[in-house]
Amino acid sequence: MTSVELSHVTKTYGAAAPSVDDLSLTIEDGEFFTLLGPSGCGKSTTLRMVAGFVAPTSGTIRFGERDVTSAPPYKRDTGMVFQSYALFPHMDVAENVGYGLRMRKVATAERRTRVDEALAVVGLAGYGERRIDQLSGGQQQRVALARALVVQPSVLLLDEPLSNLDAKLRDETRSQIREIQRKAGTTSIYVTHDQAEAMAMSDRIAVMNGGVLHQLGEPREVYRRPATAFVARFIGRSNVLPGVVEGRDGGTAAVRLTDGSLLHTPVAVDGGAGDVAVGDEIALSVRSEAVELLGPAPAAADRAEGTIHARLAMVEFTGSSCMLGLDLLDGADDEAAGQADRRILITIPDTDDLPRTGDVVALRPDPARIWMVAR
Amino acid sequence: MTALPSRLRRRSGLTAADRFVYVLALPLVGILLVYIVFPMIATFVTSTGDDGAAYADFTSGSSGRALVLSVGISVASVLTAGLVGGALAVLLTRFEFPGRAALRVFALLPMALPPLIGAMTFYYLYGASGIVPRLVQETLGIAAGSVAADGVWGVLLVHTMTMYPYFYLSVSAGLAGSDASLEEAAMNLGASRATMWRTVLLPMLTPALVSGALLTFMVSMASFTAPQFYNVNTLTMRIVASKTSGSYELAAAQSTVLSLVSILFLLLMRWYQNRRSTRSASKGTPQALKVVHGALPRTLAAVGSALLVVVLVAPVATILLLSFTVDGTWTVQILPPEYTLENFTTIFTDPRSLRPLLVSSQMSGLAMLASIVVGVLTAWVVARWKGRGAGVLDVMIMLPWALPGTVVGINIVTAFAAPTPFNLGQVFIGSLWILPLAYFIRFVPLVFRNAAASLAQIDPSVEEAAQNLGAGPWRTLRTVTLPLMTRGVLAGALMAFVQGFGEYVASVVVYPARFAPLSVEIYNRQYANELGSAFAYGSLQMLAILVVLIISELLENPRWRRRRSSASPPAVTAVPTQPVTV
Numbered sequence: 016m017t018s019v020e021l022s023h024v025t026k027t028y029g030a031a032a033p034s035v036d037d038l039s040l041t042i043e044d045g046e047f048f049t050l051l052g053p054s055g056c057g058k059s060t061t062l063r064m065v066a067g068f069v070a071p072t073s074g075t076i077r078f079g080e081r082d083v084t085s086a087p088p089y090k091r092d093t094g095m096v097f098q099s100y101a102l103f104p105h106m107d108v109a110e111n112v113g114y115g116l117r118m119r120k121v122a123t124a125e126r127r128t129r130v131d132e133a134l135a136v137v138g139l140a141g142y143g144e145r146r147i148d149q150l151s152g153g154q155q156q157r158v159a160l161a162r163a164l165v166v167q168p169s170v171l172l173l174d175e176p177l178s179n180l181d182a183k184l185r186d187e188t189r190s191q192i193r194e195i196q197r198k199a200g201t202t203s204i205y206v207t208h209d210q211a212e213a214m215a216m217s218d219r220i221a222v223m224n225g226g227v228l229h230q231l232g233e234p235r236e237v238y239r240r241p242a243t244a245f246v247a248r249f250i251g252r253s254n255v256l257p258g259v260v261e262g263r264d265g266g267t268a269a270v271r272l273t274d275g276s277l278l279h280t281p282v283a284v285d286g287g288a289g290d291v292a293v294g295d296e297i298a299l300s301v302r303s304e305a306v307e308l309l310g311p312a313p314a315a316a317d318r319a320e321g322t323i324h325a326r327l328a329m330v331e332f333t334g335s336s337c338m339l340g341l342d343l344l345d346g347a348d349d350e351a352a353g354q355a356d357r358r359i360l361i362t363i364p365d366t367d368d369l370p371r372t373g374d375v376v377a378l379r380p381d382p383a384r385i386w387m388v389a390r
Numbered sequence: 391m392t393a394l395p396s397r398l399r400r401r402s403g404l405t406a407a408d409r410f411v412y413v414l415a416l417p418l419v420g421i422l423l424v425y426i427v428f429p430m431i432a433t434f435v436t437s438t439g440d441d442g443a444a445y446a447d448f449t450s451g452s453s454g455r456a457l458v459l460s461v462g463i464s465v466a467s468v469l470t471a472g473l474v475g476g477a478l479a480v481l482l483t484r485f486e487f488p489g490r491a492a493l494r495v496f497a498l499l500p501m502a503l504p505p506l507i508g509a510m511t512f513y514y515l516y517g518a519s520g521i522v523p524r525l526v527q528e529t530l531g532i533a534a535g536s537v538a539a540d541g542v543w544g545v546l547l548v549h550t551m552t553m554y555p556y557f558y559l560s561v562s563a564g565l566a567g568s569d570a571s572l573e574e575a576a577m578n579l580g581a582s583r584a585t586m587w588r589t590v591l592l593p594m595l596t597p598a599l600v601s602g603a604l605l606t607f608m609v610s611m612a613s614f615t616a617p618q619f620y621n622v623n624t625l626t627m628r629i630v631a632s633k634t635s636g637s638y639e640l641a642a643a644q645s646t647v648l649s650l651v652s653i654l655f656l657l658l659m660r661w662y663q664n665r666r667s668t669r670s671a672s673k674g675t676p677q678a679l680k681v682v683h684g685a686l687p688r689t690l691a692a693v694g695s696a697l698l699v700v701v702l703v704a705p706v707a708t709i710l711l712l713s714f715t716v717d718g719t720w721t722v723q724i725l726p727p728e729y730t731l732e733n734f735t736t737i738f739t740d741p742r743s744l745r746p747l748l749v750s751s752q753m754s755g756l757a758m759l760a761s762i763v764v765g766v767l768t769a770w771v772v773a774r775w776k777g778r779g780a781g782v783l784d785v786m787i788m789l790p791w792a793l794p795g796t797v798v799g800i801n802i803v804t805a806f807a808a809p810t811p812f813n814l815g816q817v818f819i820g821s822l823w824i825l826p827l828a829y830f831i832r833f834v835p836l837v838f839r840n841a842a843a844s845l846a847q848i849d850p851s852v853e854e855a856a857q858n859l860g861a862g863p864w865r866t867l868r869t870v871t872l873p874l875m876t877r878g879v880l881a882g883a884l885m886a887f888v889q890g891f892g893e894y895v896a897s898v899v900v901y902p903a904r905f906a907p908l909s910v911e912i913y914n915r916q917y918a919n920e921l922g923s924a925f926a927y928g929s930l931q932m933l934a935i936l937v938v939l940i941i942s943e944l945l946e947n948p949r950w951r952r953r954r955s956s957a958s959p960p961a962v963t964a965v966p967t968q969p970v971t972v
Contacts, residue, residue, distance in 0.1 A: 066854075066858060067405065067857075068407070068854055070405045087405070087406030087857070087862070088405075088406070088854070088857040088858055089857045089866075090860075091858075092860075093858060094859075095854070095858040097854070097855060098851075099851050101854065101855035103852060103856070103874075104852075114859050114861075115859030115860055118859055118860035118861045162855075163858075163859075166859060172858075
């Protein structure tokens with residue numbers, strides 16, 4: 016059990032832009048920490064630097080007080096679950112799980128007990144003598160987890176461990192992993208591109224893009240108060256609408272969007288776009304589920320403050336709800352408001368009287384859930 | 391150190407794993423330099439001695455003619471082997487007819503023919519005093535000499551019958567890889583069957599045909615045994631003649647020219663294989679076989695298949711038959727008149743007759759052990775080395791694969807004749823060590839390639855997992871990587887052993903007088919008209935090859951490997967397991 020501290024870690028391959036650029040963060044003892052981002056964002060490289068498979072170009076990595084920056088992987092005492100599981104195909108389940116103990120020179124008898132315990136923890140008691148190719152994907156995944164945990168590593172590293180499972184098994188396994196981790200209290204770093212997974216499991220999330228840390232915070236905070244337009248788009252289903260600040264009144268600001276509508280939104284001094292002044296060009300992040308469908312739009316001239324007019328372009332029925340895609344209109348309600356960022360997506364409970372595609376409707380984003388981000 | 395801000399501390403970017411690769415690479419590079427690269431350079435330097443007089447000799451003398459002849463025979467071999475191998479592949483992968491199953495089994499039989507005895511058996515089957523021409527003369531009254539395959543025609547016959555598998559294998563693989571939906575798509579879009587072949591299948595088969603052609607060309611250029619039997623003056627023959635007559639400079643010049651041609655073709659092949667991209671991207675709809683209908687076509691197919699099977703089996707059957715012949719009794723008869731088991735019993739009871747067998751198996755065994763160590767470690771280093779050195783090492787170890795055995799022999803003789811700093815003061819001429827060295831150089835590429843192929847099937851994160859669990863680099867190699875490579879390496883090593891066991895082309899150049907290896911003994915016995923004894927050795931050799939082929943097949947398809955068989959193909963030079971030995 017230990018904390019992990021990355022300070023000013025940079026990894027550059029050749030002349031290309033850095034894969035990881037000046038990354039500094041601290042993972043607390045016992046925390047379940049997630050590195051989240053699209054593929055190529057540097058999250059896996061970061062994890063591999065923590066594991067010791069990749070040497071940072073500059074910066075330091077510490078486990079607690081110990082500087083491990085140049086320690087080889089086999090002297091770092093981390094436990095890693097690989098995306099491909101990386102089980103040893105020539106060993107049976109028990110030999111796989113016991114491998115780390117063998118390397119640590121644990122006596123045979125104790126090794127056997129601990130392997131059995133670890134297998135029991137992941138729900139595979141009695142599977143010790145199975146061959147790896149006799150296991151299903153989910154079982155292999157749990158063997159990999161048991162193998163990483165049985166050595167009681169100071170840090171548990173998980174590299175997209177669920178990406179090879181089907182959707183249903185994925186949900187089950189993720190709560191299992193979290194439960195096992197909570198019991199063991201092992202500091203864990205989890206890498207994923209799946210934001211739902213990240214939110215469901217993590218104590219804290221670091222959102223990365225292009226090798227840069229965009230936001231670090233608890234799942235709720237990241238979801239509600241995205242730091243950048245990228246985070247707003249990447250997490251949840253968010254509409255990012257560009258606009259200009261027209262007025263400031265205490266804690267709120269009036270923002271004119273490019274389609275001419277005027278929205279009022281709280282100003283957060285310590286997050287998102289920060290404090291703003293009249294004339295600032297910013298963007299508003301509007302969650303798809305935080306938009307109310309008011310019905311047929313009145314004439315353009317009668318557009319109410321706080322509402323947006325848009326033409327319904329498509330409807331997707333998803334079971335519990337409906338997702339609507341609408342195209343923003345300009346001030347006269349008849350032309351598109353510019354090609355970029357024209358489409359807005361909203362999620363509403365399923366009803367029988369949906370407007371038809373082509374109808375122009377009025378929408379009202381919930382002012383409390385609008386969030387200002389830098390463009 | 392403490393005062394320095396950590397941001398400014400630049401590191402080499404090397405992990406422990408990278409350093410381990412370099413540590414391992416160093417001795418390997420040394421070994422390959424001394425035993426593979428330096429001998430080539432030694433030959434080249436020798437060839438340029440005396441102001442290049444040898445090259446003047448080369449261009450004015452018979453060498454130039456020999457080179458033209460070699461190239462001509464090689465081009466012809468490519469055409470004939472391509473025709474036979476390609477036709478057989480199309481027939482067997484696309485059509486269902488009586489006899490297909492039998493034909494499929496026997497189509498690969500030529501690969502079990504030992505190099506020397508293989509060429510001999512064609513001589514005794516189709517040569518002027520061979521079984522078939524004599525039979526024709528007896529039954530049809532046509533002079534045996536006019537139907538016999540002799541001289542250049544004999545060489546061409548041996549080449550065709552032993553090299554068509556290169557085409558057969560690559561074209562079969564190509565046809566099996568193109569799935570039915572591609573052809574169906576073409577015909578669905580309005581292509582007739584002929585147009586479909588021209589516009590879809592042939593372009594897709596081009597890589598297979600080109601690889602087969604380059605390989606056949608290289609092997610033909612290197613061919614020595616067949617030209618020796620039919621007394622055709624190819625470049626390889628000239629090299630041995632020059633060496634025997636003591637003109638070392640000329641032999642070196644001839645070897646250099648032949649090396650350059652061979653290396654050129656190796657590079658051409660690598661370039662082509664790296665460039666090609668025509669691999670089927672679709673999921674693969676099973677190929678439906680076209681069934682041959684009708685009584686007459688089916689009968690014809692059956693008779694044709696039977697005839698082909700007879701032709702394919704004939705060489706093997708001849709080896710077996712001749713191995714029971716009483717020495718010196720077969721003169722002008724169609725078939726040998728007297729048979730005995732004594733040829734075999736003598737081999738195992740007479741110490742003098744057993745000796746070549748022991749020499750060859752010991753020398754080849756030594757070479758195999760060295761090949762395993764060097765081949766496996768080099769494969770690992772090439773796979774894990776991230777820098778450009780990997781490519782250099784790959785080329786260095788694959789070089790001997792391109793070199794004709796004759797040239798390998800000349801290189802060794804030139805490089806290890808007198809102590810120099812480059813050969814670390816080692817002199818091997820007349821020493822027993824020269825044979826294992828020759829076999830090692832010739833067959834280490836085979837072990838290397840097999841090792842590299844098994845390595846390519848291992849998920850690299852398996853090694854990382856071991857390190858993550860606390861195993862150091864050596865430990866990881868020993869407990870995870872090597873065990874996973876064992877089967878593939880063993881298959882390659884056994885193949886290398888059996889090739890070394892029957893090696894003739896380089897042996898004949900380098901062998902010390904007191905230790906004649908098996909193949910040289912076979913040649914000597916045949917020369918002394920002790921046919922039965924020669925072929926008895928030959929059939930033992932064939933038996934060894936068959937056993938190794940079967941073991942390899944079992945080794946390379948174990949249960950847990952099968953699941954991964956769809957993994958990406960090995961990145962290293964893809965070459966067939968059959969090395970250049972004709």
